[in-house]
Amino acid sequence: MTQYKVPVLPGDGIGPEIIAEGRKVIDAAGERFGFDVEWIEYPHGADHYLETGELISEETLKELSGYPAIYLGSIGDPRIAPGVLEKGILLTARFYFDQYINLRPIKLLEGVWTPIKDKTSKDIDFVVVRENTEDFYIGIGGRAKKGASKDLLEVKRTLYSAKFGLDIETDSEEIGYQIGLISKEGTKRVIEYAFDLAENRKKHVSSVDKANVLSDIYGFWREEFNAVAEKHPGFTTDFNFVDAITMWFVKNPEWFDVVVTPNMFGDIITDLGAMIQGGLGLAPGGNINPNGTSMFEPIHGSAPKYKGQNKVNPIATIWAGAMLIEQLGEKEAADTIVNAIQKNILDGKVKTYDMGGKNTTSDVGDDIARIIKGE
Amino acid sequence: MTQYKVPVLPGDGIGPEIIAEGRKVIDAAGERFGFDVEWIEYPHGADHYLETGELISEETLKELSGYPAIYLGSIGDPRIAPGVLEKGILLTARFYFDQYINLRPIKLLEGVWTPIKDKTSKDIDFVVVRENTEDFYIGIGGRAKKGASKDLLEVKRTLYSAKFGLDIETDSEEIGYQIGLISKEGTKRVIEYAFDLAENRKKHVSSVDKANVLSDIYGFWREEFNAVAEKHPGFTTDFNFVDAITMWFVKNPEWFDVVVTPNMFGDIITDLGAMIQGGLGLAPGGNINPNGTSMFEPIHGSAPKYKGQNKVNPIATIWAGAMLIEQLGEKEAADTIVNAIQKNILDGKVKTYDMGGKNTTSDVGDDIARIIKGE
Ligand SMILES: CC(C)[C@H](C(=O)O)[C@@H](O)C(=O)O
Numbered sequence: 001m002t003q004y005k006v007p008v009l010p011g012d013g014i015g016p017e018i019i020a021e022g023r024k025v026i027d028a029a030g031e032r033f034g035f036d037v038e039w040i041e042y043p044h045g046a047d048h049y050l051e052t053g054e055l056i057s058e059e060t061l062k063e064l065s066g067y068p069a070i071y072l073g074s075i076g077d078p079r080i081a082p083g084v085l086e087k088g089i090l091l092t093a094r095f096y097f098d099q100y101i102n103l104r105p106i107k108l109l110e111g112v113w114t115p116i117k118d119k120t121s122k123d124i125d126f127v128v129v130r131e132n133t134e135d136f137y138i139g140i141g142g143r144a145k146k147g148a149s150k151d152l153l154e155v156k157r158t159l160y161s162a163k164f165g166l167d168i169e170t171d172s173e174e175i176g177y178q179i180g181l182i183s184k185e186g187t188k189r190v191i192e193y194a195f196d197l198a199e200n201r202k203k204h205v206s207s208v209d210k211a212n213v214l215s216d217i218y219g220f221w222r223e224e225f226n227a228v229a230e231k232h233p234g235f236t237t238d239f240n241f242v243d244a245i246t247m248w249f250v251k252n253p254e255w256f257d258v259v260v261t262p263n264m265f266g267d268i269i270t271d272l273g274a275m276i277q278g279g280l281g282l283a284p285g286g287n288i289n290p291n292g293t294s295m296f297e298p299i300h301g302s303a304p305k306y307k308g309q310n311k312v313n314p315i316a317t318i319w320a321g322a323m324l325i326e327q328l329g330e331k332e333a334a335d336t337i338v339n340a341i342q343k344n345i346l347d348g349k350v351k352t353y354d355m356g357g358k359n360t361t362s363d364v365g366d367d368i369a370r371i372i373k374g375e
Numbered sequence: 376m377t378q379y380k381v382p383v384l385p386g387d388g389i390g391p392e393i394i395a396e397g398r399k400v401i402d403a404a405g406e407r408f409g410f411d412v413e414w415i416e417y418p419h420g421a422d423h424y425l426e427t428g429e430l431i432s433e434e435t436l437k438e439l440s441g442y443p444a445i446y447l448g449s450i451g452d453p454r455i456a457p458g459v460l461e462k463g464i465l466l467t468a469r470f471y472f473d474q475y476i477n478l479r480p481i482k483l484l485e486g487v488w489t490p491i492k493d494k495t496s497k498d499i500d501f502v503v504v505r506e507n508t509e510d511f512y513i514g515i516g517g518r519a520k521k522g523a524s525k526d527l528l529e530v531k532r533t534l535y536s537a538k539f540g541l542d543i544e545t546d547s548e549e550i551g552y553q554i555g556l557i558s559k560e561g562t563k564r565v566i567e568y569a570f571d572l573a574e575n576r577k578k579h580v581s582s583v584d585k586a587n588v589l590s591d592i593y594g595f596w597r598e599e600f601n602a603v604a605e606k607h608p609g610f611t612t613d614f615n616f617v618d619a620i621t622m623w624f625v626k627n628p629e630w631f632d633v634v635v636t637p638n639m640f641g642d643i644i645t646d647l648g649a650m651i652q653g654g655l656g657l658a659p660g661g662n663i664n665p666n667g668t669s670m671f672e673p674i675h676g677s678a679p680k681y682k683g684q685n686k687v688n689p690i691a692t693i694w695a696g697a698m699l700i701e702q703l704g705e706k707e708a709a710d711t712i713v714n715a716i717q718k719n720i721l722d723g724k725v726k727t728y729d730m731g732g733k734n735t736t737s738d739v740g741d742d743i744a745r746i747i748k749g750e
């Protein structure tokens with residue numbers, strides 16, 4: 001029997017409830033496919049932070065880097081200012097482990113209601129590869145006032161004033177600013193990953209940018225995309241401005257196969273993607289470093305108002321669990337979990353409120369585990 | 376008879392065709408409501424640029440600043456690199472005239488097909504107020520390599536390396552970067568405009584940001600929003616992360632009344648908004664400086680492949696024309712144009728291909744003009 005050790009961070013809000021179902025399903029798959037998972041629990045999240053003042057320590061990160069895959073619930077708590085936990089734990093982990101791929105399948109399972117007219121599971125079936133360690137997520141920015149950041153005020157003056165001969169008073173203004181940057185290496189590796197993925201799909205790769213306005217950062221992205229595309233002669237490709245792609249996701253999702261996107265735009269379009277595949281309750285994600293430590297999570301948040309009610313849909317987390325064990329090498333077990341999710345949905349008997357049912361979080365986990373074990 | 380002078384820039388691609396219909400309809404409204412518009416044509420766009428090398432000169436901008444409102448077709452041409460015309464003409468005008476409000480009604484007219492299930496014109500009826508002169512649209516960015524921009528490489532090293540004790544080679548990398556900034560004044564004025572607008576609607580204002588990640592720039596935005604909201608006790612408000620709001624636009628558009636957003640996120644969510652209101656053929660926009668020169672345009676692009684075919688839908692441009700004359704003070708005529716658009720659609724006889732019809736661009740303009748004149 002193969003043994004795996006998997007660190008698990010249930011996190012905040014509904015995190016522990018959905019993670020419990022994810023573990024249950026993976027354990028069931030282990031029984032059937034002959035592997036055993038030892039779950040190593042970590043307490044990080046809001047309570048731990050409020051008790052100890054620690055978000056996640058470098059020591060813990062080092063320890064976690066000894067494992068190929070981490071299972072994450074959800075992070076976020078209304079008692080704490082927006083961003084503190086998300087940046088201090090979730091983004092810290094993505095950056096620390098250099099999980100440069102955020103893999104988000106946008107797949108409408110059969111029998112799932114989508115808010116989009118006239119589209120079936122045949123039309124909504126693509127993958128978004130979101131860059132996950134650069135762009136506007138690097139956390140560099142600040143504020144400036146008179147004298148404090150002469151350079152930035154200067155560029156603003158140049159832009160507004162010198163260029164057009166206007167005389168705008170900048171000295172009295174306060175400003176907030178943010179810097180995004182992408183590197184050649186960081187851009188190349190994620191685009192290459194997208195092409196590799198498309199190799200076993202329809203060989204169509206779509207790039208997302210806003211190179212017509214944010215030309216410095218995304219002109220650079222486009223060049224790297226072209227450089228990688230040139231090495232893949234059998235593939236078709238297209239460029240999409242981020243504003244336009246939100247329209248096509250809704251109107252023509254069947255156009256897409258593999259979509260590769262800078263970090264921030266990827267954040268935005270995958271929430272929209274989650275909606276067209278039936279809602280956040282059904283959308284899994286993987287933060288992947290193919291040669292290091294990856295981390296799998298539902299893409300939804302911690303839904304504090306549902307905490308402890310055994311009410312929310314665990315499918316996103318269970319599906320993320322399938323991605324996790326696939327990463328560990330258990331491809332057949334992973335496929336079996338996804339098929340069991342599909343069967344649970346098609347049976348239509350055991351489902352949570354968001355899918356029009358009255359069952360609990362654990363009912364759904366039980367049902368999927370039962371299907372896997374063939375009971 | 377009131378006389379107006381209105382500069383018109385038909386622009387590229389389908390621009391001249393749709394602007395011709397917009398003028399026709401405004402002229403018809405003028406006949407009925409007793410005003411006359413003298414149209415002053417400007418040639419700026421791709422052809423003019425290719426012939427003369429000029430995008431738009433400061434002299435022209437100065438001249439245009441003598442008028443309260445400009446009518447714009449669409450800018451963009453495949454012969455020219457992405458961004459050159461858009462930045463050199465469209466964004467230059469928005470910045471030069473300090474058109475700090477980009478007003479985009481998201482309204483599903485009756486009888487229009489939306490790709491969203493179970494929503495009617497009662498559910499999709501809100502306004503997006505997009506900040507239009509700051510944020511990541513300021514055009515500041517660049518590239519750097521070893522030695523070229525020591526500071527930026529340094530911050531990156533700090534982030535990746537020093538913070539986590541990793542040793543990442545940054546010296547050999549090239550990077551592309553972009554800076555966004557918002558000012559206190561610039562943020563305050565657009566949020567105040569949104570509250571003023573909501574005063575005559577449902578008094579609900581929704582803010583869009585990504586303060587949990589781009590905390591420096593959008594934490595600043597949020598503070599300004601709160602400061603303005605505090606002065607409006609009778610209003611309800613909410614905060615939306617930009618990723619989440621793309622979901623609510625599709626799932627619960629009825630939640631929104633007035634949405635106020637930083638520039639770049641506004642660009643993204645209004646394309647999605649255009650789609651839920653029936654497509655780009657139906658989405659108008661106004662770039663407004665309440666005390667200066669405003670500019671009205673369809674939010675779609677120049678659709679080069681349809682150029683000269685008399686095929687595309689002119690309604691977005693005609694609707695933008697209604698916004699233009701409202702800005703000039705002709706509120707009744709503006710309402711009459713919007714009602715005539717609604718009647719044209721409900722009649723269902725004269726419509727372009729995107730609305731399932733077989734009529735031409737000018738057929739639709741003729742029909743709307745006819746309705747206005749009561750013929
Ligand atoms: C919680 C937040 C920091 C995160 C992000 O912006 O990446 C989330 O929206 C996601 O998409 O995983």
Ligand SMILES: CC(C)[C@H](C(=O)O)[C@@H](O)C(=O)O
Nearest residue numbers: 212213243461462465642674
């Ligand atoms: C053409 C482009 C520069 C422009 C923008 O990004 O603002 C367009 O998308 C818009 O929304 O008006």
